[in-house]
Amino acid sequence: MTTRRARRLCGPILFATLIASGSSHARDLTVVGFGGSLQDAMRTAYFEPFSKRSGAPLIEESYTGGIAKLKAMNQSRTVDWDVLQMDENEMTLACDEGLLEPFDWKSQPNAADIIPQVKAPCGVGAFVWSKVLAFDPAKTPGVKSWADFWDLKRWPGERGLRKQARMTLEIALLADGVAPDKLYETLGTKAGVDRAFAKLDQIKPHIRWWVSGAQPVEWLAAGNVVMTSAYNGRVAAANKDGRAFTMLWTHQLYSADYWTIPKGTDKLAAARELVAYMTSADAQKRFAETIPYGVTNGRASALIDPKIQPDLPTAPQNMAGALMIDTPFWVNNEDELQQRFERWVAQ
Amino acid sequence: MATTTETIDRPGALAPPSLSSRAKARMVSALLIAPLVLFLTLVFVLPLGGMLMHAVENGEVGEALPGVAAEMQGWSGEGLPPESAYAALARDLKAAYGEPRLGEASRRLNYERSGYRALLSKTARSVRGIDRPQAGWAAELTAIDARWGEPATWAALRRASPSLTPYYLLTALDLRMDDNGSIARAPAEERIYIDTLARTLWIGFITTLLCLVLGFPLAHALVSLPRGFASVLMVCVLLPFWTSLLVRTSAWIVVLQKEGVLNGLLTRLGIVDAPLDLVFNRFGLYVAMVHILLPFMILPILSVMKGISPSYMRASASLGAHPAVGFLKVYLPMTLPGVGAGCLMTFIIGVGYYITPSLVGGARDQMTSYFIAYYANTTINWGLSSALGAILLACIMLLYATVGRLIGVGRIAGIQ
Structure with missing residues (x-):
């Protein structure tokens, strides 16, 4: 019912207020991630050792992105998240709207080691992730590029893509032969967007859209799709569990996720301490060895087990032809392109 | 009055329902349903009203850029606005630089026109160092970004300035207000x-x-x-x-x-x-x-x-x-x-x-x-x-x- 939805909309604010007025007990430091095998790795590498070292309990929560809850907390002045993992575009928006604590580099002993590309006004890079083409070489041998993703004759069957404009339009243009360094220039024009949608039209009936990062790997395992876009860490986790999927690093799409601190937290000092711990070289080494995402501490790269290195998005051989996702482009154009994408998908 | 005394004098007596006892009964039933009414008001009427308000509320631009928002109200909307609007924009941007309200205004303006977010942050950064531009603010802002010389940029700002807007309701019906202020259907690829x-x-x-x-x-x-x-x-x-x-x-x-x-x-x-x-x-x-x-x-x-x-x-x-x-x-x-x-x-x-x-x-x-x-x-x-x-x-x-x-x-x- 519509009313129910209305409650859902305003509910969090009201609910948070009620909870806040009813409880005055001390809250433990709370860290929020994206769940799944990713958060499992964070627990092993960061949360448990940090909690053991500081002697104070650490509460974990997970969410699926979006800045609505952050905004609701901020408006009701009941911020009970202290450290938050965020995608780069959402961090930029939240930072602009004043929902995040400006990042204080002086509180960070590792500041000098952090690679400069992931130093943001409101956050520090947590890890570098990559979206790759994944397939089962036993079923579809010989796939070499995103262009092959479109080859329905040679490799018939459904394909998995994430149900969003961001990265999907890029993949379409890469498959259409646009060079990575010209990609956002092309996508910045109406003709470029039309071209991306025209390319997607060619395989539209064969696309199965995924929403959460765990789905594409499950579908690949179950044979629902013959190839899919997927996050490299999730594919690696499946391979660790006995699968033998191939990841195609050619034209991988990569970006970073960030650690941020919501504005208004009463545990600022402890939150900064946790972020400092999670960006230290030793902790990041443990993290990358648990799940192969790229590290943001320059010194950590050298410490990582050489056997893991080829699985990292940041390995030099994997970076050839890689496309860095242009966050400013998406911050400006996502409203419009996502709407067109939603319409196109629903047709 | 007599009946009242009688009823009070003999509690529990079977008196015919009088005016005041009926009033009392009514009060009791009002008290009985009060928790429900309160509950419904809190979790139903207020959120629903709030939701409906959200659909027309449009305070973001007026709060972040009050000067230029006022200028926009007085402007005919034809061609480019007068120099005073450019000056007000520069003043507002200087005052709002780095504030969350500028972020909210950028989000609102970006709905009207893709790229507005970047335009505002770039302009806000650039005008900080300028006190008195030699050729006037219109020339200065257009030099910072050519889009300030385009009527469409200003038309979007004008549409987003009033404190109430039909924008969201129109969008939800696949309609939009074009640069001339008339209502038209959204382009085919955006109707959804x-x-x-x-x-x-x-x-x-x-x-x-x-x-x-x-x-x-x-x-x-x-x-x-x-x-x-x-x-x-x-x-x-x-x-x-x-x-x-x-x-x-x-x-x-x-x-x-x-x-x-x-x-x-x-x-x-x-x-x-x-x-x-x-x-x-x-x-x-x-x-x-x-x-x-x-x-x-x-x-x-x-x-x-x-x-x-x-x-x-x-x-x-x-x-x-x-x-x-x-x-x-x-x-x-x-x-x-x-x-x-x-x-x-x-x-x-x-x-x-x-x-x-x-x-x-x-x-x-x-x-x-x-x-x-x-x-x-x-x-x-x-x-x-x-x-x-x-x-x-x-x-x-x-x-x-x-x-x-x-x-x-x-x-x-x-x-x-």
């Missing part, structure tokens, strides 16, 4: 919400119809079968009520998917060669929705049927009517209030479905709620989210009013 709304109502209609076709005979069976068997059936009807929505929906995925239970059975029995597509499409959606909504149809019909004495049908038979005629002319009309209530309830709950379509539906089966949740939770476009909600609410109110006029609100609610 009317189609979605039509789809939502259609899915609601089909689901209701299926529930009625399945639910009516079942309700009839429940009243006419022997007691023991009927209660077993009743438990089966109520079972979906007692399991979580998520579990029920996920169970259908397990049953209907390609490698699922049903397809496995069909292939093993040799009925089909290749597994059928039963889920992640409209079919799967109807199956799951009908399963969940069936009790909402059966229970109101059942309660009405229980009150219909079997003697009516016997009377019609004794007067020579064929059972079919008796059913159509005697029984069916008496069940109509239950049918109306069941249909209305099923439809209204059905069109608000969100989790079920997102789990068992395909990309083409998403309903309006999907967009409401998307704009509320993922992007924080609460305005558009509220506008979509308001339009869905308006559709339901319209339907309610129509049905209410045809059948009568009291009869639907069961209080004839």
Whole structure:
């Protein structure tokens, strides 16, 4: 019912207020991630050792992105998240709207080691992730590029893509032969967007859209799709569990996720301490060895087990032809392109 | 006055209800319903009102850039604005630089025109060092970014400046205000919400119809079968009520998917060669929705049927009517209030479905709620989210009013 939805909309604010007025007990430091095998790795590498070292309990929560809850907390002045993992575009928006604590580099002993590309006004890079083409070489041998993703004759069957404009339009243009360094220039024009949608039209009936990062790997395992876009860490986790999927690093799409601190937290000092711990070289080494995402501490790269290195998005051989996702482009154009994408998908 | 004294003097005495005791009784009943009224106000009226307000509220630009917003009100909207508007913009940007309100204004302006977010932050950064531009602010700002020399940029700012806006409601109806201020349809590739709304109502209609076709005979069976068997059936009807929505929906995925239970059975029995597509499409959606909504149809019909004495049908038979005629002319009309209530309830709950379509539906089966949740939770476009909600609410109110006029609100609610 519509009313129910209305409650859902305003509910969090009201609910948070009620909870806040009813409880005055001390809250433990709370860290929020994206769940799944990713958060499992964070627990092993960061949360448990940090909690053991500081002697104070650490509460974990997970969410699926979006800045609505952050905004609701901020408006009701009941911020009970202290450290938050965020995608780069959402961090930029939240930072602009004043929902995040400006990042204080002086509180960070590792500041000098952090690679400069992931130093943001409101956050520090947590890890570098990559979206790759994944397939089962036993079923579809010989796939070499995103262009092959479109080859329905040679490799018939459904394909998995994430149900969003961001990265999907890029993949379409890469498959259409646009060079990575010209990609956002092309996508910045109406003709470029039309071209991306025209390319997607060619395989539209064969696309199965995924929403959460765990789905594409499950579908690949179950044979629902013959190839899919997927996050490299999730594919690696499946391979660790006995699968033998191939990841195609050619034209991988990569970006970073960030650690941020919501504005208004009463545990600022402890939150900064946790972020400092999670960006230290030793902790990041443990993290990358648990799940192969790229590290943001320059010194950590050298410490990582050489056997893991080829699985990292940041390995030099994997970076050839890689496309860095242009966050400013998406911050400006996502409203419009996502709407067109939603319409196109629903047709 | 005398009666009052009398009543007080002899408490518990059976006095005829007097004016003041009636007033007292009324006060007691008011007190009894007060918690409910308070509850409804808190969790229903206020949030709903808030939601409707969000659909037209437009304070972002006025708060962050008050000077230029005022200038925009006085400007005709033709060509480019006067120098004073440029100067006000520069002043406002200097004052708002780095403040959250500038971020909110950027988000609002970016809805009007893609790229506004970057334009504002770039301009705000650049004007900080400039005190008095030599050639005037118009030239200075246009030098910072050529877009400040385009009428479309200013038209967007002018549209976004007033404290109330039709923008969200128009967008939710696939309309928009163009640069000249007249309302036009959105470009073909951006029209989406009317189609979605039509789809939502259609899915609601089909689901209701299926529930009625399945639910009516079942309700009839429940009243006419022997007691023991009927209660077993009743438990089966109520079972979906007692399991979580998520579990029920996920169970259908397990049953209907390609490698699922049903397809496995069909292939093993040799009925089909290749597994059928039963889920992640409209079919799967109807199956799951009908399963969940069936009790909402059966229970109101059942309660009405229980009150219909079997003697009516016997009377019609004794007067020579064929059972079919008796059913159509005697029984069916008496069940109509239950049918109306069941249909209305099923439809209204059905069109608000969100989790079920997102789990068992395909990309083409998403309903309006999907967009409401998307704009509320993922992007924080609460305005558009509220506008979509308001339009869905308006559709339901319209339907309610129509049905209410045809059948009568009291009869639907069961209080004839």
